[in-house]
Amino acid sequence: MRACTQSVAHTHGACCCGSPLLQRFHQRMMADISRRHFLGGAAAVMALFAGLHAPRAVSAQPQERSGPLLFYNFRLFDGSGGTLRENVALRVEEGRIQALLAGDAEPQGAEMIDCGGRVLMPGLIDAHWHSTLVAITQTAAMTADPGYIHLVAAREAERTLMRGVTSVRDAGGPSFALKRAIDEGVVTGPRIFPAGAMISQTSGHGDFRMRYEVPRGTTTPLSEPERQGVVAIADGEAEVMRRTREQLMLGASQIKLMGGGGVASAYDPLDSTQFTERELRAAVEAAEDWGTYVMVHVYTPRGIQRSIRAGAKSIEHGQLADEESVRMMAGEGTWWSLQPFLQDEDANVYPDEARREAQRQVAEGTERAYELAQRxxxxxxxxxxxxxxxQNAPGHLRHLAKLTRFYDPLTVLAMATGRNGELLGLSGPRSPYPGTLGRIEEGALADLLVVDGDPSRDLDFLTDPDRNLRLIMKDGRIYKNTL
Structure with a gap:
């Protein structure tokens, strides 16, 4: 459209962006957007633009096939951590693994897929992912239009799936609309087990308010991160229970609480302990009443032990754990969702000495944590x-490959498939995807990868998914096939 430099009435070719007709159209459009957002959230707003040409990130569709598929000529990693198996075939039908068969099985009406002697394995599962917050800076997340944030998240969701990650346990953020859009085929991405807003105490790891927003009065409006569903600030048992129930109402498959400080925190020091045991237990009881569980962000022994006593089923991070805390986890059957936070090329860069020192402590603790977990x-x-x-999202799977410095490759791969699938199963009746994930067995959900690489030797092939992931299937649908 020509620049609006003319002030005369609308002649042919002149800009008409100030015309009464266009202004009325704009007012009606904005009113409709506001109404749709109020009634149906971001997904309803996006429906307005369904007929427009969209970038590939929000328009890619799987290869549609009717009828069963029979995979053959592959070596099988089944997600258990055992050795690779040969002379087997795999039949997929209606989104599930129908059967494991002998390698020379007859197709019996199935379309046959020759894997060329490569490895066939389950899709990968990331147990601590932030679907709407990974590919955007913190400043943008706090200031950008919500629509922009969700469009960036949709693009990153497709990239996540194209890295072979077919399921994620979302550890906090406004992922409900994205999950729905993926499940309905509006956009492409992994299965999402959403936690909803991260629940934090005042001054806790999820309190992103500016200093000028403190103190909060009884009539003070919610901060922008709270309004957008990134976090929910709660103090006292009753408030924690209310915020937990709100996330369950919205569709959370598990609940995320902030039980201690972090490295990137604006206010709370790494060694701080957050939420009383009674507050933590209030969330646990509300989650258990809905048949699911609580995951807790925490680093220190004191916070870990408090969380376990309160009934949390999953400790997130925990790199500063001592032996007593780890024995407590082992004794109670608590899951340890541990990340390879090392001061390497994948680490965040902080400008101030305080956060660099906290990062150093966590990196040192990471090596000891993996040793304790294994022992x-x-x-x-x-x-x-x-x-x-x-900038770190493209190196997603380096965080898996580097674990071979602590474990053998097949054990690491089992952690990211079968073991993580067991963790997802803790959601029980709140699981949005009933069925076995992370394993290749009869009846399991058909999330599969065919790869160029030998996971019995190393996992380096995962660091170049564009080249080495030859086939990607989720829910029985093929999203990539370069066999």
């Missing part, structure tokens, strides 16, 4: 917690 046989999960770091 004391804790239920260990793999996750990445890439947050507010669009």
């Amino acid at each position: 004391l046989d804790v239920r260990l999960a793999w996750g990445t917690d890439i947050l507010f770091s669009p």
